[in-house]
Amino acid sequence: MLLGVGTGGPQWVEYFEGNDGIDRPVPRMREYTHVTRDTWRHLATIEPVSFEGEFYRFANPPLNPWGGRALARPRIPLYTAALRPLCLRLAGEIADGVLAYFISPGYLSEVIEPDVAKGAARVDRDPGEVDIASLTLCSVCEDRQEAMR
DSSP states (O other): OOEEEOOOOHHHHHHHHOOOOOSOHHHHHHHHHHHHHHHHHHHHHOOOOEEEOSSOEEEOOSOOTTOOOOOSSSOOOEEEEOOSHHHHHHHHHHOSEEEEESOOHHHIIIIIHHHHHHHHHHTTOOGGGSEEEEEOOOOOOSSHHHHHO
């Protein structure tokens, strides 16, 4: 399993969540990623965790009668849903991967890979450590009209 998270586009958020849009998506995603990882760490170790950010806050409950939980692996890979430069750079800096949507090979090589590399360089990270995945719809058929249908 991997977890893909993103802020969503402003129109999407407004329509589906009744919200008037998302301001400052990069700082929001940075905090959300941090809180998500802190939560997983706490569930595994029961070590105290506390975070107070601009958008999110998290503190472990004072009492957990169930104790820690054995995790199948140390952490779940967290992918940032991103298409635009600033979120791609953030992904290069803090995410395990990028989850894109309907990208062309040109957009991959001209925008996504360079911006992921810029983010990775900020933290002296190898950009090759950041996986890049994309939702791609296709229909394979020898008959073009049938494939398009």
